[in-house]
Structures are given as structure tokens and as C-alpha cells.
Amino acid sequence: MSVLRKLFTSVIGVTLWLATGVAKAEDVHSYARLNEVSTPHLELALDVDFANRKLQGHATYTLQRHDDSTQVYLDTSHLTIKRTELWLNEQWQPTKFTLGDVHPSLGSELIVDIGSVAKKLRIHYETVPSASGLQWLTPEQTAGKKHPFMFSQSQPIHARSWIPIQDTPALRLTYNATVTTPKGLLAVMSADNSLSDNRDGEYQFSMPQAIPPYLIAIAAGDLAIKSISDNVAVFAEQYILDDAAWEFADTPRMIEVTEAMYGPYRWDRYDLLILPPSFPFGGMENPRLSFITPTVVSGDRSLINLIAHELAHSWSGNLVTNASWRDLWINEGFTSYVENRIMEALFGKERAQMEFALGYQDLLDNLERLEPNDTVLNIQLGTRHPDDVFSQVPYVKGQLFLAYLENKFGRDVFDKFLRKYFDDFAFQSISTDQFKIYLQRELLSQKPDVVSMSKINEWLHEPGLPADAPKPTSDAFAKVEQQTQRWLKGAQLQTEQWTTHEWLHFINNLPLDISAENMARLDREFGLTDIQNSEIAHAWLKLSIVKKYEPARDRLRNYLLTIGRNKLVSPLYRELAKTPDNLKWAREVYEQAKPGYHPLTQTVNEALLYSEH
Incomplete structure (x- = not known):
């Protein structure tokens, strides 16, 4: 074996000699020792238990040995490991495992004895209700109000909170899964989702392309399906299905232009799952099924660059x-x-x-x-x-x-x-x-x-930007700035042709000494406090906090209570935390909003609101 192919272990994690040179990648965020034993294929069998807010079942791994090690190292986070087994002599036989102490960032190391000949390992386990990579919503927290909803967010290192796994992006693995849910609900994964509306409660999935663990994803709820093209469909709660399919109608064209620039799309289908508003990100590029926030369904297709971003990951990130x-x-x-x-x-x-x-x-x-x-x-x-x-x-x-x-x-x-x-x-x-x-x-x-x-x-x-870094500007924004100067002197704004981007530039660049009268004038003329575009509303509400514009306070409360996307809520909490009165008010709102926030959103915003704790 050549030196360029040798793999060796760091203190915690894995160091890989890479095939094109002596470059190294050290993943200190994983206990995995890929140089000893890796897990290139996973078979999952999971039951979605809404009553107890947990997944339970087993994960079966194909073992790929790189030396004579008799143990395999995996990552877990607050999982209950029930038992481990090896496939030996045509049957499953018990084997010993050790679960390490809990590290605040890394979770617990799972070490399983695998002997010298076993080719498959099975781990029986269940998650805890507070698993960082899962969110469980009650029926009341969904739009339909009749059925619960569950979804995952594995990136960056949260897959270990719902699967015992070698949770490093240095690993690539294929997977199959069997998922059971209460009848009437639909389960989907980052795999080959059926477009059938059959809701018998048992679903089969296959992901034949090798992906890193953070791209394994699951969701289950009262989902409907609408096709946009032969290889693009939308999965969503019924209330937003038609709007989302209209909003993202350009997705097939996006695939075509990207293929023309950067080569073939290699994932067969590209479907979109529209999640509840508590989803903490704009989107997550789970292969074959991007998870998308409903906050980009704006009614004017002005925010679909987020779809372009998640699609682009099919080349840069997933591939x-x-x-x-x-x-x-x-x-x-x-x-x-x-x-x-x-x-x-x-x-x-x-x-x-x-x-x-x-x-x-x-x-x-x-x-x-x-x-x-x-x-x-x-x-x-x-x-x-x-x-x-x-x-x-x-x-x-x-x-x-x-x-x-x-x-x-x-x-x-x-x-x-x-x-x-x-x-x-x-x-x-x-x-x-x-x-x-x-x-x-x-x-x-x-x-x-x-x-x-x-x-x-x-x-x-090096930190910061080089002195000769590009400095992107926009002629359209220059025209907005000219209008801003005239408006501050009393002229009318000509906004009929403005896009969301021009509105954002206008609001974000208003002088911080803008008068209360001009704030009220803007609101009166353009209804910014009540605007339904979530990005424009965010910019306006942030300015209203700075300017102590009280007419926007009720909308601010409602916004924080109904949206869980970190990009939109954490800057508002950060601004509120700057003064004692606003901080007190923000904590009251947060405690009311917290049950509807994803664990990741909770972590980010509690660091802003309770930094002294």
C-alpha cells in the first residue's frame, strides 16, 4: 500500500492522507477511526413514536476493515443503546459495547467489539425527546392542527443524536431505510421518495449514491404532493402546497442551466419539502429532497435564490x-x-x-x-x-x-x-x-x-478580507440611494418597480438618526409593519427596535412567535438584548415562543438572551 493511501488516527477523530497529495484533513468533531474500520453502508429500521417523541429501532452497518482492529468507534449524542449484535454463522449474535462520557460538543463515544471476521454490525437504540437533530411538533403547532409533525436537521454533527454513526463528513455511505409511522401520515427521507399518496404507515427508502452522514434526513407529517416537472415535486402541508409549487416553478430551469455550466445532475430527482415555520434554516440541501423554510414563499418569486442555493449544493457540498x-x-x-x-x-x-x-x-x-x-x-x-x-x-x-x-x-x-x-x-x-x-x-x-x-x-x-477583494455593488442600489436622499428631504419614493432586494437595501441603509416622523411616514405609505414578505418585515422590525418605533411592537412579538428561522429571529433578539427594557421584553416573548423553536434556534438565542448564565 502506498504512503498516499495510508490512513492514520488523530487523538479524537480521523486524519486522512488524500489521494492527490500529502494533504491532511483532521476531523476533531468525530470519534470515528475510519483508518481502522469504516461503515460504507447503513440499513435503518425506525419507528416514529409521536406519543413519546422518539425514534426507536436499529441501525445495521456493513463493516469495511482497513487493519486488524477488533473494535469500531462511532458517535452518539444522548442515545439509549439497548444492545449490539454481529452477523456471525448466519445469525445475529450479541457483542459488547462501551458508551463513553458525554462531551458537551461531541456527545459520547460508542465502542463496539466486532472481533476479526464479522462483516455486519447491528445497533438497537432509541432517541430522547430532546435530541438536538430532531424537532417534534404537536398538531396545534402545525397549519392543519390535526396531525403531529417531525423533522430532522443533521448538519453539522446532529446525525449522532438520532443515529449511532461515524458522524464525520470524511465518511461517505449509502443507505436503505424502513420507516413506520401512524397511519395517515407520510414519511420522507433524503432518498428515493415515492410520489404515491399511500399512507399505510410503512415506507421504504434507498439512497444509492454515497453521501456524508449529515445529509441523512427524515420527516413525517400530514404531507401532500404536487409535481412541477418529471423530476421535481413539492411535498408540503396542504395549506401551502399550491403556493409553493407556483413559487418554485423555475426549479427545473435552474437544473438545466446548472448542468450546462457544471455538468450533469447526478441525483435523479430534485424534490422540495416545505417544512413548518419552526425550521431553523432557510434550507437544507438534503440530497433528492431539499428541506425548505416556508418564509421564502413570498408570492412574487423574489426569494427563490434560496432554491438556487440548495440546488447548487447538488454539485458543491453533496457531490x-x-x-x-x-x-x-x-x-x-x-x-x-x-x-x-x-x-x-x-x-x-x-x-x-x-x-x-x-x-x-x-x-x-x-x-x-x-x-x-x-x-x-x-x-x-x-x-x-x-x-x-x-x-x-x-x-x-x-x-x-x-x-x-x-x-x-x-x-x-x-x-x-x-x-x-x-x-x-x-x-x-x-x-x-x-x-x-x-x-x-x-x-x-x-x-x-x-x-x-x-x-x-x-x-x-488570514482573517478579514484581502485589500484587493471584490466589492460587489449594484447600479439598482445606487438609484435606490439617490431616491433615499430625496425622500429624506420630503420627496415621494417611486417604488412601483422595486424588488425585495431594493427594499432590503433601502431599509438596511436608512440613517440611524431617521426621525420618528419619517418612520411613521414610511409605515403609513407602504404598510411595512404589516408586510407579509418575511425578509422585508425582518429588516423593518430590526430598524423599529433601534428606533423604538412602538407601532411595530405587536408585529414584532407575532413575528418572533411564529417564525423559527435563525437568520430572521436571532438578529432581532440580538438587537433587543442591547437595552435592559428590551431584554426583559425579549425574554418574555422568547419563553412563550420557545416550545415552537427548534433546539438549534433555542441554543443560538438563549446565548444572546441569557449570556450571563
Whole structure:
């Protein structure tokens, strides 16, 4: 065996020698020792127990041995492990296991004795009601009010809270599953979902493409189905099904333009699951079935760049994956770049540039707020929970880095590089170091005087932005700023042709000394307090907190009580926490909202509201 294929273990986690060089990826967020024994295939059998808010069943793994180890190491988080078994002599036989102490970020190490010949391991287990990767909603917390709802969120390291698994993105595995639910409910997974409306309570799934564990996903509820095209459908509660299918009608075209730029879509179907408002993210790129927040169903297709983003993950993230959470930018930076290219191809450069400029403004806000070390693309995490460092840095700074390379080498050259990159690393997990080796060989060396490796290292390993980083601007925003200046002097705003993006730029860039009279004037003329577009409402409500605009307070309360998307609620709680009176009020609202928030939303916002505890 060559040295480039050798695998060796770090203190906690796994270090991989990568095939294209001596690059290493250390995943300190997993107990897995992939160099000893890995688990390339999973068979799940789960019962969805709504009454007790738990999943129970077993996980069966195919064992792939890389040395003579007689134990396998897996990740768990507050799972109840009932028993473990090995398939030996054509039957399941019990084997010993050890469950380690609970680490605050990593959960508990599960060590199972596997002997020297067994090829399959079965783990019988159940989850706890507070599992960080699951949310259980009562019927009253759903739109239909008749049936409960459950969904998962495994990224980054929450799969271990509902499956005992080698929970590192360095592992890629296929899976099959059998899921049972109460009759009348529909179960779906990040797999080959049937479009049948049969609700007999037993569902079979298969994911034949190898994926990292954080992309294993499950949901169950009173779901209906509506097809958009031959390979795109929407799953949703009935109340929003038709609206969502209309809102996302451009999804098939998005697939076509992305394939033209970056190669074939390799996941067969691309369906969308519209989750309840408590879903903590805008979207989650679970393969074959992206999970989507209902807050982007705006009625005017103005927020569908989120669909472009989740679809783009089918190339950047799901196909080529970060090997550890230090390398998150390899997922999100590439995806933000591809998202913007999709939007430009479908809707023109002006819209794409507006969205890029808005993202850049969000990044600048993050750079001002974050510690310098947390503004590095290839971030040093230690054993901090990866959730703690999600920000605009891996997304927009990563996007800026790729836009910088596009500007330097030209779009045609860079597109060819990206397409080859997606082909060469398809269904692999890679590190930042491995990317650098590939970038040097396939792009930098072709034109050695264009971009130096020292510049690449500045982008990847230094805080903040390089001095020559792109600074996205929009001509449309320049016109909005001209109107803003005239409006502040008493003129009327001409907003008939404004998009959501122009409204966001207008509100986000109003002077902080705007008068109470002008706040009331804006609200009176445009009904911003009652606007149903969740993004515009967020910007207005945040400004209303700063300006102490009391007429918006009831809407603010309702907004925080009915939306659980972190991007939309945590900045409001952060702003409220700045003054004692608002903090007291925010805590009262939060305690009322908390039962409807996902565990991840609870964690983020309790850190803002109860930081002294």
C-alpha cells in the first residue's frame, strides 16, 4: 500500500492522507477511526413514536476493515443503546459495547467489539425527546392542527443524536431505510421518495449514491404532493402546497442551466419539502429532497435564490464535500458562487448583482462583529461545536474568493476549472489543503503570473478580507440611494418597480438618526409593519427596535412567535438584548415562543438572551 493511501488516527477523530497529495484533513468533531474500520453502508429500521417523541429501532452497518482492529468507534449524542449484535454463522449474535462520557460538543463515544471476521454490525437504540437533530411538533403547532409533525436537521454533527454513526463528513455511505409511522401520515427521507399518496404507515427508502452522514434526513407529517416537472415535486402541508409549487416553478430551469455550466445532475430527482415555520434554516440541501423554510414563499418569486442555493449544493457540498467542519467554505463558498451564477443565467446580471451586494453587506456586518480568528475561511475550530461558528464568512467570503479567481483568470477559464473540479472530486470529501494542491496544478500553474499561492493563503488562512477583494455593488442600489436622499428631504419614493432586494437595501441603509416622523411616514405609505414578505418585515422590525418605533411592537412579538428561522429571529433578539427594557421584553416573548423553536434556534438565542448564565 502506498504512503498516499495510508490512513492514520488523530487523538479524537480521523486524519486522512488524500489521494492527490500529502494533504491532511483532521476531523476533531468525530470519534470515528475510519483508518481502522469504516461503515460504507447503513440499513435503518425506525419507528416514529409521536406519543413519546422518539425514534426507536436499529441501525445495521456493513463493516469495511482497513487493519486488524477488533473494535469500531462511532458517535452518539444522548442515545439509549439497548444492545449490539454481529452477523456471525448466519445469525445475529450479541457483542459488547462501551458508551463513553458525554462531551458537551461531541456527545459520547460508542465502542463496539466486532472481533476479526464479522462483516455486519447491528445497533438497537432509541432517541430522547430532546435530541438536538430532531424537532417534534404537536398538531396545534402545525397549519392543519390535526396531525403531529417531525423533522430532522443533521448538519453539522446532529446525525449522532438520532443515529449511532461515524458522524464525520470524511465518511461517505449509502443507505436503505424502513420507516413506520401512524397511519395517515407520510414519511420522507433524503432518498428515493415515492410520489404515491399511500399512507399505510410503512415506507421504504434507498439512497444509492454515497453521501456524508449529515445529509441523512427524515420527516413525517400530514404531507401532500404536487409535481412541477418529471423530476421535481413539492411535498408540503396542504395549506401551502399550491403556493409553493407556483413559487418554485423555475426549479427545473435552474437544473438545466446548472448542468450546462457544471455538468450533469447526478441525483435523479430534485424534490422540495416545505417544512413548518419552526425550521431553523432557510434550507437544507438534503440530497433528492431539499428541506425548505416556508418564509421564502413570498408570492412574487423574489426569494427563490434560496432554491438556487440548495440546488447548487447538488454539485458543491453533496457531490464534493468538506472533509471536516474546518473546511465548511468548500461547501458554502462554492455553493454561494454557483447560486449567483444560476440566478444570473436565469434572471440577468442586475438581479444577481443585487443579491451578491446584499450578501456582501451582511458579510461586512459579520466581519465587524466576529472575533478575527472566526473570519478565517479555513477556520481553527478546536472542539468548539461547529454550530457556534456558522456565519456569512464561509458563504460570502468564500464566494468572494471564487469571484476573485474568476476575475483574475476570466470566466471561461474558471468555468472549465470548476466543471473539471466537480468531475474529478465527485462523491469525495476533501480538505482545504487538498483543494490548494488541485488549484495549483489545474489553474495557478497554467498562468503562473496571475495569482500567487501566497495570495491564495491570504484568502484561506488570514482573517478579514484581502485589500484587493471584490466589492460587489449594484447600479439598482445606487438609484435606490439617490431616491433615499430625496425622500429624506420630503420627496415621494417611486417604488412601483422595486424588488425585495431594493427594499432590503433601502431599509438596511436608512440613517440611524431617521426621525420618528419619517418612520411613521414610511409605515403609513407602504404598510411595512404589516408586510407579509418575511425578509422585508425582518429588516423593518430590526430598524423599529433601534428606533423604538412602538407601532411595530405587536408585529414584532407575532413575528418572533411564529417564525423559527435563525437568520430572521436571532438578529432581532440580538438587537433587543442591547437595552435592559428590551431584554426583559425579549425574554418574555422568547419563553412563550420557545416550545415552537427548534433546539438549534433555542441554543443560538438563549446565548444572546441569557449570556450571563
